Amino acid sequence: MALPEAVLAASRPYPLPAGFRPSYGTAGFRAVADLLHSTMFRCGILMAARALKTRQITGICITASHNPAPDNGVKLVEPSGEMLCQEWEAYANELANAGSDAELAAAVEGLLGREGIAAPGPGTVLIAHDTRPSGPGLAAAAAAGVRCLGLEPEMCGLLTTPQLHWMVMRRNRGKAAGEADYYAALAGAYAQLVAGTQPLGQTLYVDCANGVGAPKLAALAGQLAPAGLTLELRNTGDGVLNGGCGSDFLQKDRQLPSQFEGVAPGTRCCAVDGDADRLMYFTPLEGGGKALLFDGDRIAVLAAMLVKDLISALPGGAGADVRVGIIQTAYANGAASDYIRDNLGCGVEVTPTGVKYLHEAAHRYDVGVYFEANGHGTVLFSKAFLAQMQQLAGESKAAADLLALSVVINQAVGDAISGILMVEAALRRRGWGLPQWAALYTDLPSRQLKVKVADRAAIVTTDAETRVAEPRGLQAAIDAAVAGVPRGRSFVRPSGTEDVVRVYAEAESQEAADALADAVARLVHAKAGGVGPAP
Numbered sequence: 460m461a462l463p464e465a466v467l468a469a470s471r472p473y474p475l476p477a478g479f480r481p482s483y484g485t486a487g488f489r490a491v492a493d494l495l496h497s498t499m500f501r502c503g504i505l506m507a508a509r510a511l512k513t514r515q516i517t518g519i520c521i522t523a524s525h526n527p528a529p530d531n532g533v534k535l536v537e538p539s540g541e542m543l544c545q546e547w548e549a550y551a552n553e554l555a556n557a558g559s560d561a562e563l564a565a566a567v568e569g570l571l572g573r574e575g576i577a578a579p580g581p582g583t584v585l586i587a588h589d590t591r592p593s594g595p596g597l598a599a600a601a602a603a604g605v606r607c608l609g610l611e612p613e614m615c616g617l618l619t620t621p622q623l624h625w626m627v628m629r630r631n632r633g634k635a636a637g638e639a640d641y642y643a644a645l646a647g648a649y650a651q652l653v654a655g656t657q658p659l660g661q662t663l664y665v666d667c668a669n670g671v672g673a674p675k676l677a678a679l680a681g682q683l684a685p686a687g688l689t690l691e692l693r694n695t696g697d698g699v700l701n702g703g704c705g706s707d708f709l710q711k712d713r714q715l716p717s718q719f720e721g722v723a724p725g726t727r728c729c730a731v732d733g734d735a736d737r738l739m740y741f742t743p744l745e746g747g748g749k750a751l752l753f754d755g756d757r758i759a760v761l762a763a764m765l766v767k768d769l770i771s772a773l774p775g776g777a778g779a780d781v782r783v784g785i786i787q788t789a790y791a792n793g794a795a796s797d798y799i800r801d802n803l804g805c806g807v808e809v810t811p812t813g814v815k816y817l818h819e820a821a822h823r824y825d826v827g828v829y830f831e832a833n834g835h836g837t838v839l840f841s842k843a844f845l846a847q848m849q850q851l852a853g854e855s856k857a858a859a860d861l862l863a864l865s866v867v868i869n870q871a872v873g874d875a876i877s878g879i880l881m882v883e884a885a886l887r888r889r890g891w892g893l894p895q896w897a898a899l900y901t902d903l904p905s906r907q908l909k910v911k912v913a914d915r916a917a918i919v920t921t922d923a924e925t926r927v928a929e930p931r932g933l934q935a936a937i938d939a940a941v942a943g944v945p946r947g948r949s950f951v952r953p954s955g956t957e958d959v960v961r962v963y964a965e966a967e968s969q970e971a972a973d974a975l976a977d978a979v980a981r982l983v984h985a986k987a988g989g990v991g992p993a994p
């Protein structure tokens with residue numbers, strides 16, 4: 460293969476914009492869409508190399524998730540269907556930042572050499588995008604990158620991020636992997652999980668964030684109705700993507716999304732984000748305007764309860780040694796962590812922010828439940844546990860139901876659509892509405908703020924981002940601010956997706972949480988190179 464020449468020739472239409480330094484962050488690359496053509500082209504090369512190396516199928520999803528519509532980004536998919544392995548993130552950064560065509564060709568040659576990739580082989584790259592207008596053009600740039608290494612990409616068009624991950628996983632396992640197969644698998648497993656239970660008896664209102672979740676949920680809805688689940692979709696594309704709607708808006712503002720004004724308090728509602736990998740349940744509060752949230756922590760608790768119920772119903776002590784774990788980040792509400800520790804009897808782990816860390820930790824259990832507070836997560840089942848359930852499924856309904864749950868809930872990545880089905884099944888099997896779910900525990904009031912600093916990399920954290928190591932003195936000052944605040948907790952960390960430092964605070968009252976967040980934000984500004992006026 461005359462690879463460097465192919466790269467040189469193909470990369471000319473995709474120069475790195477002057478001054479643009481893309482960085483592989485919490486979930487891949489993200490920026491204003493106009494800047495990203497070179498990044499996409501190079502990600503095409505990268506994921507083609509990953510496909511050649513593994514002789515399997517990889518994936519590229521073009522999305523900026525919950526970010527504003529003019530942004531875009533890319534999420535990269537391993538042959539397992541999971542996120543790109545962390546060792547290759549360095550290659551992603553190296554290729555994305557190569558300054559000239561010649562530097563890029565050299566970087567590609569270096570990557571192929573180090574990984575021992577010599578010749579074209581089997582494997583390809585699936586490319587999908589969300590509803591952003593910039594998606595098709597950026598997908599074309601990624602495709603040009605794939606072709607540089609002699610592979611022909613498969614253009615999958617409009618998909619949710621989790622659908623693409625699922626398809627890559629299934630294709631590499633030799634299983635039916637089309638969009639229709641996804642809907643059939645989820646709907647079939649959901650029907651099994653709720654068989655013999657009473658429908659919840661109310662339409663579920665879904666805020667689709669004006670994103671790709673809307674057409675995909677519409678495609679699935681018809682298959683759920685026979686099992687007693689009716690969806691009514693709102694924010695289906697008639698407004699701005701993630702604008703005043705969607706799971707991120709709800710979590711940050713705790714206000715009702717647009718198009719929910721007339722929905723009665725107490726009604727079961729949920730919201731997904733722009734690429735449908737986050738899920739937040741909510742209900743309108745009396746008095747108008749505000750929402751009561753059922754966030755990722757609460758979804759994790761419900762999921763763990765369902766798993767534990769099923770495991771305890773396994774025959775002959777088969778459930779005795781099953782290791783169930785819940786993985787959270789420091790953003791998990793303290794009340795949720797307390798509830799899990801005191802009531803659920805399963806392990807709790809805290810990892811740094813970013814689902815790649817939670818996902819990795821969840822793999823260490825037979826059943827690993829992980830959710831970020833923002834509603835991104837899933838439930839992972841180990842191969843050995845699923846094999847055991849296969850053996851028991853003939854004699855045990857609980858084992859068969861655990862297998863069904865592993866189909867409902869996406870085994871590749873967090874998936875809002877499968878999350879909806881899991882929550883609905885869990886509530887229905889308990890005969891619960893939102894009130895019982897809400898009554899498990901009461902969230903501690905919390906506040907999140909952002910602080911602009913000259914260089915957010917100046918903040919270095921330890922202990923799963925709960926403590927600041929640098930700049931020195933900042934942690935002691937935060938400790939002093941937290942001391943004496945009833946149920947007070949606060950931490951700061953540089954965002955991996957935005958050029959800001961994030962501040963989190965929680966306390967017994969909202970006033971105290973707000974005051975603590977303000978105080979800590981001022982400390983960050985003063986001690987970590989804040990820019991602009993102090994908060």
Ligand SMILES: CC(=O)N[C@H]1[C@@H](OP(=O)(O)O)O[C@H](CO)[C@@H](O)[C@@H]1O
Binds near residue numbers: 954956961
């Ligand atoms: C506090 C928060 O919600 N942070 C989000 C956000 O990351 P940051 O690194 O905090 O910008 O975006 C990530 C990608 O979607 C998500 O994994 C993470 O939970």
Ligand SMILES: [Mg+2]
Binds near residue numbers: 733737
């Ligand atoms: Mg998302």
